[in-house]
Amino acid sequence: MKITLKDGSVKEYESALSVYDIAMDISEGLARAACCGKVDGRVVDLRTVVDGDCELSICTANDAEGLSTIRHTASHVLAEAVKNLFPQVKLAIGPSIDTGFYYDFDHEPFSREDLDAIEAQMKKIIKQGAKLERFTLPRDEAVRFMEDRGEPYKVELIRDLPEDAEISFYRQGDFVDLCAGPHLMSTKGVKAFKLISSSMAYWRGDSDRARLQRIYGTAYNKKEELAAHLERMEDAKRRDHNRLGREMELFTTVDVIGQGLPLLTPKGTKMVMKLQRWIEDLEDKEWGYVRTKTPLMAKSDLYRISGHWDHYKEGMFVLGDEEKDKEVFALRPMTCPFQYYVFKNSQKSYRDLPCRYGETSTLFRNEDSGEMHGLTRVRQFTISEGHLIVRPDQMVEEFKGCIALAQYCLQTLGLEEDVTYHLSKWDPENREKYIGEPEVWEETEGHIRQVLGELGIPFTEDVGEAAFYGPKVDINARNVYGKEDTMITIQWDALLAEQFDMYYIDENGDKVRPYIIHRTSIGCYERTLAWLIEKYAGKFPTWLCPEQVRVLPISEKYEAYAAKVLKELKAKDIDATVDNRSEKIGFKIREARLDRVPYMLVVGQQEEEEGLVSVRSRFAGDEGQKPLAAFLDQICEEIRTKEIRKEEIQENAKA
Missing domain, CATH: 3.10.20.30 (Beta-grasp domain)
Structure with a gap:
């Protein structure tokens, strides 16, 4: 051979x-x-x-597949260690993941002390260097084998496999686990590992099933690589929006209000308002959008027409009982069918297209409780939603325009280098999930593939990630812990116009079905805010900061001048405050720096007499005295251009 x-x-x-x-x-x-x-x-x-x-x-180990194998073997070592220390524990699953590995156990919560003891046990197992041996059993024998070992979760997994399947196992010493592999030849191949944390997880991700305990860990081939990863993890904790956003008083959550329903505080609200006003002005004044305002709920009839009732009902908040109530409503998970009826409100000709509808939409999605996280996964959120109703001959250029708008927004926010592009396709093996014929899906996916190619955008193709009515471009980013989320979506829809009987009159006087683009320009404001918190570690570009300037009088004698400076700042629409506390000026400066305020203006006798301000910035430290008018010109230009201080981002990344 x-x-x-x-x-x-x-x-x-x-x-x-x-x-x-x-x-x-x-x-x-x-x-x-x-x-x-x-x-x-x-x-x-x-x-x-x-x-x-x-x-x-x-x-x-230099290859992704090799590193994944090391981590997979580490998960088996973890499972053996837990069984050694807690013989009554039941094993669930233990895969490798992008950042390491985990294993789920049916057991009471693990403490940090437990994790330390498990780590010590893992080191003993690794030192013993047992060989990993693969063997297989017919399905029925495999079931009995795991029943005899008292592992009900493994039995369930085996029973879900075809009856004629040959089931593989791996043995390391006395420990045996159900596994398809691959694995290292010996446990000695796990050279550098660390258990990170433990948390609750549902069996097979189903909140109606057993609550398990998941232990997360990571593994590398070298201790130096592990040390670098742990350092990155510490930086991730420092940047984690769920911690930092609360610390900076940008948002909070309250148990009696509910999970996935964050409260934006005045500072967080100020930031979202700035983003929202920027996006609405950008879309309307420069990209030809018109605003709509549509209801937050609708009768089930609307969602039956769109197909959401059949394909997405489990993800909706339904108000009423179909068996008891004459009318059943649902909070909207999207705005598209509402905007379709805005389009249908008057007859359109081919000259009226494209129609670009934009709306700052509040949406509701019944996310699983186990998926909730800070601002990135919530049940109520606000999105820069838009729908373009276009002629077929306009579709490609309008789709490119939507990508260009998204890229401009990313560039302005300094996020363009942090994203990946994905062509989210349908899964022909799961026809029940989708509407439309295969030919339509193949054609529309082909168009998107060609558009991305023409624009020179690298992308990956993800089967089964399309919406039920059309393929899309998903622009994704990872949070500080490596979890990927979709930030912006642009979707090609050649199907729903038929279901809503949407048409325009062409040059021959005939009725023609339009195409539709579903898109966001900046995505979900809450998720974008989380992204910005983590990107900038709270040190936002000046234009986005909820507090852009803090005026610091040296003593109470200069409070009147500080008030005058504040008035002139506010006259220029600059978000500013005065710190009139009877504290030493050094203390006030430190407080302002801890609050990540971009500019501090220290004022005393000389500043008052000569109309000056002593400028201290987050970027350059002490910038010396400047005429107030000169500082106003400087900061107004910085805000107008939405300047990003690249040097501060680089310095912050090193910290």
């Missing part, structure tokens, strides 16, 4: 060999470093036997 290696060279063998044996034949050093293999692009265990011509890559 001929084995084509990653560098293009070809090895020939007379008989079948395992991936590990082939690695050993290439180089003993490569075999020692090997974690898994890829046969014709498919990730496989080192124990996998290769018996025919193929392309083979040997993956080490």
Whole structure:
């Protein structure tokens, strides 16, 4: 057989060999470093036997697949350690993830002391260096095997597999786990690891199922890599919007109000108002949008027409009982069907298109309680929503325009380098989730693929992530912990105009169905605020800050001049305050710096006599005395241009 290696060279063998044996034949050093293999692009265990011509890559810890294998093995070591210390525990699942690994256990909550003890036990297991051995059983035998070991969650997983399936297990010493692999050859391959935290998780993500305890950890090939990761984790905690946003008094949550229903405080509200006013003016004055204002709820009839009742009802807040009430309402999870009726309010000709409707929409989605997190995953949120009703011949250019608008918003906020683009496609194997014929989906996905290609935007394709009525471009970003969320969506819809009987009159006087683009320009304001908090660690660009200037009189004798300075600042629409507390000026400056205020204006006798202000900034420290008029010109220009201090971002990243 001929084995084509990653560098293009070809090895020939007379008989079948395992991936590990082939690695050993290439180089003993490569075999020692090997974690898994890829046969014709498919990730496989080192124990996998290769018996025919193929392309083979040997993956080490320097490859994503190899690092994932190290982490997967670490999760098994974790499970063994927990079973050793807590024999009554029941095992659930334990995969590797982008940032490390986790394992779910049916057990009472783990304390930090428990995690430390588990870590110590893991080190013992790793030092013993047990080999990992793979074996398989027929499904019925596999069920009995796990029943005998008292593992009900494993039994459930096995029973969900086909009856003729051959079930694989991995043994390391006396510990055995149900697993498809791949794994390292020995536990000694786990060289640097750390248990990070524990939290509650539902079995199979279902809030109606058992509450389990999830232990998170991470693993690397070298201690230096682990140390760097832990340092990044500390920085993530420092930037975590859920902590920092509360510390800065931007938002809060209250149990009696409900999970996923954050309260924006005056400071947080001020920031969202600035974003909202900017986006509305940008869309209306420069991109040709017109505003609509539509209800927060509608009868179920509307959602039946759109298809949301059949495809999205579980994610909606329904008001009423279909069996008892004459009319059942639901809070809106989106604005599109409402804006369709704005379009239908008057007859349109081909000359009236495109119609670009924009709305600052408050939406409601019945997210699972386990998914709630700060401002990124909430049940009520506000979005820069828009729908473009266009002629088919306008669709491509308008779609490109929506991408350009989104990119402009990202660039202005300094976020353009933090995103990835995704073509979210339908899943032809799950037809019940979608409306429309395969030909329509293939055509629309092809159009989006071509648009992204023409714009030179790198993207990945995600099967099964489309909305039920059309494919979309999702612009995603990761939070400080590496979790990916969709920030902006632009969707191609060739189907719903038919369901709502939408049409325009073409040049021949015929009725023609339009196409629709569903889009956001900045996405959800709450999620964007969370993103900005984490990006800037609370040190926002001046134009976005809820407090842009703080005036600091040296003593009460200069409060009148401080009030005069404040009046002139406010006359220029600058968000400013005065600190009139009877504290020393050094203390006031430190407080302002801790509050991340961009500018402090210290005023005393000389400043009052000569119409000056002593400027201290978050960016440059002591900037010296300036005429008040000169400072006003400076900060107004900074706010007008929405300047981003790149040097401060870089300095903050090093901190």
